[in-house]
Amino acid sequence: MAAKGNGSGDLARGMDLLWGTADRPSRGPKPSLSVDQITRTAVEIADAEGLPAVSMQRIAAAFGFTTMSLYRYVPGKAELIALMIDMAIGERPDLDGVPGGWRDRLAEWARRCLRTFTRRPWLLEVTNVHRVMGPNELGWMDAALAVLAAAGFTPVEQHDAFLLVVGHVRSVAHFTVGADRLRVADWSAAMGERLMRDADRFPAVVAAIQGGGYAKASDEPLEFGLRCLLDGLEKLLAERG
Template sequence: MAAKDDVQRRTLELLWKGARRPARGPQQGLTVERIVAAAIDLVEAEGLTALSMRRVAQELGVGPASLYTYLPGKAELEALMLDAVQLGETLPHEWPGDWRAKTEAWARSDWEGFRRHPWLLRLVATTPFPGPNTLRWLDSALRVLEDTGLTEPEKMAVVESVDSYVRGQARLSLEEHAPSPTEASERDALLAELVDFTAYPALTRTIQAGVAPYAADRFEFGLQRLLDGVATLITTRTPPP
């Protein structure tokens, strides 16, 4: 437990106080920001499995020992990487429109970000150290709901629910294999030959209506239904005119 507490303290101090000046001859031109940027470039090119202090040092053209004069280890580096990319070009409350338009905008922006940078999903799930950018984003997302009449716990629950939905859908989309048109046609022909679809009447009616399973835009459909529920809750908090 003590070792875990030490990692937490070191990580939070790095995120909120910044790195102390190295005591053992800092490498010329090397900074925490350069180390974090090199680590991000590495995982963008090769994935998170390639990340190690040794590989980052190699990318920077220095020995691994040089990195340890700036950062205690990989856990702290991952926390700094996550916080460095936490903010997009637009904060949630800066999008145009009402609370729903803003929420839709930041949800779609985050979804696209996770799909472009899948390594973020792993760090978000395994790096429980909130940094300045993380809290700035959360504060902004809560500001979106300021004039809705929701209670403070409800506002937080809405933000967390939408955020969890976005991450879950992004993870599913990255795990799935989208067949090519030829593969899909061959698969459907085999299924028609091998499967007695009379055993699945509801599914048969859906297919006969022209709907291909797993082909719809699940992200958008689910996001709208989630926000429909939030909108209904907001109407119960809004006093009648």
């Protein structure tokens, strides 16, 4: 039972569940729950209380079921998290209506991606590993790659550029969501006091702080990084003619 609770270990079964192609049982009582209901409840718990609060027992209790009864629908926690990710990310962004060229579309993709992470910080943790991706998550990737392909980047460049952009988004998100944001004021006060005592040892850091380098709005790091990345990508295209 312990192994069952951690996941079935069957990659094909997990993919079928995630992509909605799993066979439905032809015998036995009619299911009184659905995978969608279970996943939606898990996402609601994670949104309200964080990922550690999500458990098969907690979800079963929300429906008045036993924990073991949920395994008829979801083999275990690993498969549940995969389902949660795809539901929480949502459908692929429609970038066709974004005015401007490929730079504007890719920048808008990054902004929407950041909003998703800041709205659901627990996604940062569970998407930072190699795993099977669902149709919604792949849809987001496909939308970004389509923009890069239309701009004229090669397949290898599309992949590398995508990793650069999504890596920048994730980095910004890590410093602007959840508990990190709540600790910024305390961190700044403590570090500021310490640095003033040892200003001669860290002159560049002190100068940057005193010059306002660490007092920017939370959305500026995203835009600055995007501008640098997009300038570099545009230069690559220009050099190739």
